[in-house]
Amino acid sequence: MIGLAGLNTVTRTVILLEVCMRGTARAFAMTTALALGLTACGVDRAVEGRKPVEQPASEVTEKPVGPVTLKYWTFSPREAALKQALAAFEEANPDIKVELRTFGEADYRERLPKALGGDEALDIVGIHIPTMTGAVKDRLRPVADWKDTVSDELLGKLDPVAVEQTEKTTKDGRLYSVPMGSNAGAVMYYDAALLSELGESFPKTVADLESIVMRVRKEIPDLQPIVFSGEPRRQEELLFTIAGQTHPTLSDELLAGGKSWKSAETVSALTAYESLFDRGVLARSTLTLKGDHPAELFRSGKALFLVDGSGQSPMLSTSYRGTGKISVKKIGAGSFPTILPGAKPAARSTAEVGLAVPKDSKHVVEATTLIEFLTVGDGVSSWAGDLTMAPAAAGFTVESSAFATPEGKDGYAVLQELIRGGGSLNVPDQAFLDRAQGEVILDVAHGRITPEKAADRLQKEWSRGR
Structure with missing residues (x-):
């Protein structure tokens, strides 16, 4: 056998490659490779003068076969809409499967806090940004720690208002979840078919609304002109929607302590709010309605208008109409009519649902891939048609097929514009609302206290609580 020591490098390389490829004399291959200071099938590294890379023992062992399974818990969007989005994700990412579990929001x-502190090993969680971030953020990975695993432009593809609102929910200013969608309140839904029969357009001002209400009471006495919830939270929402029409950040300033509850802006908003009941635009008898009862009355055709949050927007969708829960032929939506001089349409909004990665997740890269898909990727179009919330993806427009009527499509566009308009967060100080604010607002609505005395009482209660 011809020795290799005297051959030039190229010739030796060719011989060695043929030995490896044909499987000839194993002993010969090993002996020759050792003589050359090479591994038999790693000649290229030696030829190029590079040090062979040694594979760690952990990577030599056989890897498990099959896709990674992500455990995903959330409360919104609705399960049917999410499953459609996840099916599209799994098709696009065959090595990742998603195990979804949805819950009612209160439950x-x-x-969730117990699960994050236990042995559930969750990989991705949806959180109610305003009320849950503070309670669970210490068990979540900050977005800054993982955002580089996905597109560099992830946050840049989101509505900046939604991102800012999400950051505001923590005292440390860090982002712990990526906003998925936002909601607003108060807004107004209407029976578009009936309003058209009356020859009326959607009211832009409270004066317009008052005129329609008076007509309905006279011409259709069995129909309630406007229904709304008398719960303190919804009345607080309405009060600051009115305030936001002339002073968009008033509630934020009040809750931050930057403005007194006795301020002229607060008294003005309380006065305008009271006038809605004094003028008969809103009926005091309707203040007894609670929960979803106002929406049920509206959906069954027993009211012309419904004042509620944008969370009722699924009524505008094709999918919701398919459930058979709506008697009204056509439903539209718009901003609550303006009331004060120089006012502009407004609604307090908040980033509603965020997606986060728990610290205990063992599949961070796969989880962040899903987050990107659901917040700014192709998955948005799969769940957005549910209309539960306005997507946080910048400039996103819901497909026309998602809407049951043109009025619904146009109305939803108005709501999206309101949500992205900034202004105050639609997040009350719940302790203050329960202790004093809710009662004072309702006292104003019932005419039991003047706006000036209400403002004074609110300031005293606020100071006492602090």
């Missing part, structure tokens, strides 16, 4: 508030 979820209790279960």
Whole structure:
């Protein structure tokens, strides 16, 4: 056998490659490779003068076969809409499977903190940004720690208002979840078919609304002109929607302590709010309605207008109409009519649902891939048609097929514009609302206290609580 020591490098390389490829004399291959200071099938590294890379023992062992399974818990969007989005994700990412579990919001508030501190090993969680971030953020990975695993432009593809609102929910200014969608309140829904029969357009001002209400009471006495919830939270929402039409950041300033509750802006908003009841635009008898009852009355055709949050927007969708829960032929939506001089349409908004990665997740890269898909990727179009919330993806427009009527499509566009308009957060100080604010607002609505005395009482209660 011809020795290799005297051959030039190229010739030796060719011989060695043929030995490896044909499987000839194993002993010969090993002996020759050792003589050359090479591994038999790694000649290229020696030829190029590079040090062979040694594979760690952990990577030599056989890897498990099959896709990674992500455990995903959330409360919103609705399960049917999410499953459609996840099916599209799994098709695009065959090595990743998603195990989804959805909960009612109240139940979820209790279960998620316990699960994150237990042995559930969750990989991705949806959180109610305004009320849950503070309670669970210490068990979540900050977005800054993982955002580089996905597109560099992830946050840049989101509505900046939604991102800013999400950051504001923590005292440390860090982002712990990526906003998925936002909601606003108060807004107004209407029976478009009936309004058209009356020959009326959607009211832009409270004066317009008052005229329609008076007509309905006279011409259709069995129909309630406007229904709304008398719960303190919804009345607080309405009060600051009115305030936001002339002073967009008033509630934020009040809750931050930057402005007194006795301020002229607060008294003005309370006065305008009271006038809605004094003028008969809103009926005091309707203040007894609670929960979803106002929406049920509206959906069954027993009211012309519904004042509620944008969370009622699924009524505008094709999918919701398919459930058979709506008697009204056509539903439209718009901003609550302006009331004060120089006012502009407004609604307090908030980033509603965020997606986060728990610290205990063992599949961070796969989880962040799903987050990107659901917040700014192709998955948005799969769940957005549910209309539960306005997507946080910048400039996103819901497809026309998602809407049951043209009025619904146009109305939803108005709501999206309101949500992205900034202004105050639609997040009350719940302790203050329960202790004093809710009662004072309702006292004003019932005419039991003047706006000036209400403002004074609110300031005293606020100071006492601090």
